[in-house]
Amino acid sequence: MYFLFEYLHLIFSGFLTTVEVTFFGIAMGLVLGTILAIGDIYGGKIVSTLIKLYVEFFRGSPLLVQLFIFYFSIPTLLDIQIDSFTVGLIVFGLNSAAYQKGYIKGAMASIYEDQMMAALSLGLSKFQAIIYVILPQAMRLVIPAWSNEFCSLAKSTAALLIIGERELTSAGKTIAGHTWRVFETYTFIALIYFVWISAVMKALDILYEKVKIPGLEVSL
Amino acid sequence: MAEIVLECRNLWKIYGKVVAVRDVSLGIKEGEIKVLFGPSGSGKSTLARCLAMLTKPTKGDVFLRGECLTRPGVDLNKARARIGFVFQHIWLFNHLTALGNVMLGLRRVLKMSKEEAEKRARRALREVRMEEWADHYPAQLSGGQQQRVGIARALAMDPEIIILDEPTSSLDPELTGEVIDILRELAKKGTTMLIISHEMLFNREVADEMIFFDEGRIVERGPPDHFFTMPKTDRARRFMERLIKQTARD
Ligand SMILES: Nc1ncnc2c1ncn2[C@@H]1O[C@H](COP(=O)(O)OP(=O)(O)O)[C@@H](O)[C@H]1O
Ligand SMILES: [Mg+2]
Numbered sequence: 028m029y030f031l032f033e034y035l036h037l038i039f040s041g042f043l044t045t046v047e048v049t050f051f052g053i054a055m056g057l058v059l060g061t062i063l064a065i066g067d068i069y070g071g072k073i074v075s076t077l078i079k080l081y082v083e084f085f086r087g088s089p090l091l092v093q094l095f096i097f098y099f100s101i102p103t104l105l106d107i108q109i110d111s112f113t114v115g116l117i118v119f120g121l122n123s124a125a126y127q128k129g130y131i132k133g134a135m136a137s138i139y140e141d142q143m144m145a146a147l148s149l150g151l152s153k154f155q156a157i158i159y160v161i162l163p164q165a166m167r168l169v170i171p172a173w174s175n176e177f178c179s180l181a182k183s184t185a186a187l188l189i190i191g192e193r194e195l196t197s198a199g200k201t202i203a204g205h206t207w208r209v210f211e212t213y214t215f216i217a218l219i220y221f222v223w224i225s226a227v228m229k230a231l232d233i234l235y236e237k238v239k240i241p242g243l244e245v246s247l
Numbered sequence: 248m249a250e251i252v253l254e255c256r257n258l259w260k261i262y263g264k265v266v267a268v269r270d271v272s273l274g275i276k277e278g279e280i281k282v283l284f285g286p287s288g289s290g291k292s293t294l295a296r297c298l299a300m301l302t303k304p305t306k307g308d309v310f311l312r313g314e315c316l317t318r319p320g321v322d323l324n325k326a327r328a329r330i331g332f333v334f335q336h337i338w339l340f341n342h343l344t345a346l347g348n349v350m351l352g353l354r355r356v357l358k359m360s361k362e363e364a365e366k367r368a369r370r371a372l373r374e375v376r377m378e379e380w381a382d383h384y385p386a387q388l389s390g391g392q393q394q395r396v397g398i399a400r401a402l403a404m405d406p407e408i409i410i411l412d413e414p415t416s417s418l419d420p421e422l423t424g425e426v427i428d429i430l431r432e433l434a435k436k437g438t439t440m441l442i443i444s445h446e447m448l449f450n451r452e453v454a455d456e457m458i459f460f461d462e463g464r465i466v467e468r469g470p471p472d473h474f475f476t477m478p479k480t481d482r483a484r485r486f487m488e489r490l491i492k493q494t495a496r497d
Contacts (some may be wrong), residue, residue: 142341147327148332149351150324151352166342240342240384243341
């Protein structure tokens with residue numbers, strides 16, 4: 028396996044790209060997903076239909092197709108250039124938002140009506156009720172689903188290889204091509220995925236335990 | 248004569264085909280305690296929620312100290328802050344401690360500083376004898392304790408009237424006493440209240456007027472003794488008989 032040392036820089040920069048896209052995707056997905064969930068619950072029929080279309084598109088089409096659309100179709104249409112890294116950020120962010128919207132809305136709906144009425148009875152506005160009562164509970168409930176979303180997104184970033192972005196899997200491909208040591212190379216790449224994904228999921232477990240409140244657990 | 252604090256006139260609430268409240272007019276005066284009772288599904292909760300503007304009436308008007316709340320453009324959040332509400336199923340905020348539950352409205356609605364809000368919240372918790380439980384989460388409290396926090400949460404806002412929707416009916420019988428004791432104290436202090444309750448001994452003791460509600464309307468009203476001695480309508484008489492039998496058994 029010593030030959031891999033020669034390529035450490037390549038592996039490391041690929042790994043960084045993977046991590047960046049993953050974290051950005053998850054974070055953007057969380058913010059946008061929350062907004063979409065709120066919009067879906069409170070936005071009325073038209074907004075809710077638009078959100079549904081958005082979600083259907085990102086959940087109902089292959090990730091590769093989404094990458095192609097943002098890498099080839101949209102730039103051609105608008106006559107602009109978008110580099111593959113930026114496409115990665117956008118697509119994984121939008122894609123994750125579609126999934127996270129579902130989890131967050133589900134959690135919000137499960138605590139919605141009675142808690143909302145109790146909050147309104149104190150004179151809180153609907154917006155304040157969402158911020159101070161609904162979301163703090165929904166976010167706690169959503170952490171386990173979030174952990175799954177992270178796990179799947181972190182692995183899906185490998186698809187970026189197809190539009191030429193040098194992430195972790197593509198680094199492996201390059202090395203394997205140079206050295207012909209296919210087995211060792213991909214085993215090592217797989218190990219890196221395994222270690223960092225497990226580490227983050229463990230961290231999320233700890234976070235879940237830390238912010239857990241009696242009576243607000245998710246039954247797994 | 249005392250001023251009317253909260254009032255509805257010709258109030259209707261219709262859910263699809265169900266007429267939950269039909270043409271009800273009712274006012275609660277300063278310092279007065281009105282008790283509403285009647286069969287389950289008769290529309291008591293709906294009426295209470297309409298009065299607190301937690302549910303939008305289909306027709307009719309609600310007035311808070313003469314100010315019409317059912318006109319467009321009224322700041323309902325402000326109005327709701329002046330009306331305390333205690334729920335049948337309690338509905339504490341699950342992610343907040345007892346203290347946090349009481350402080351939320353003080354901080355976010357009355358915009359008090361943290362120190363001021365905490366002082367007032369602790370005072371409210373003391374009034375319901377829950378001060379030692381301030382740091383406990385709802386799930387760590389018994390039903391009776393939770394409901395006392397629910398009362399403190401409403402009380403802390405210093406509302407002009409408190410509406411209590413069957414505050415003891417979701418509790419185990421042995422826990423209703425501690426809640427009733429608190430309500431009795433509130434009554435003694437002259438708190439303006441609309442109470443939905445079937446605790447007939449308590450009702451008889453504190454009510455200025457009792458209102459028998461059935462099928463979305465006021466069927467009969469009068470001082471408590473009226474219902475214990477000579478209800479006019481058959482429906483009220485039968486309902487009273489059933490309740491008294493039940494109370495005797497408990
Ligand atoms: N949110 C709602 N949507 C539809 N129907 C409702 C709703 N709330 C109450 N109702 C109906 O209105 C009627 C009166 O209910 P409620 O006010 O809860 O009665 P009570 O408090 O006297 O038991 C019932 O038939 C109930 O099913
Ligand atoms: Mg009811």
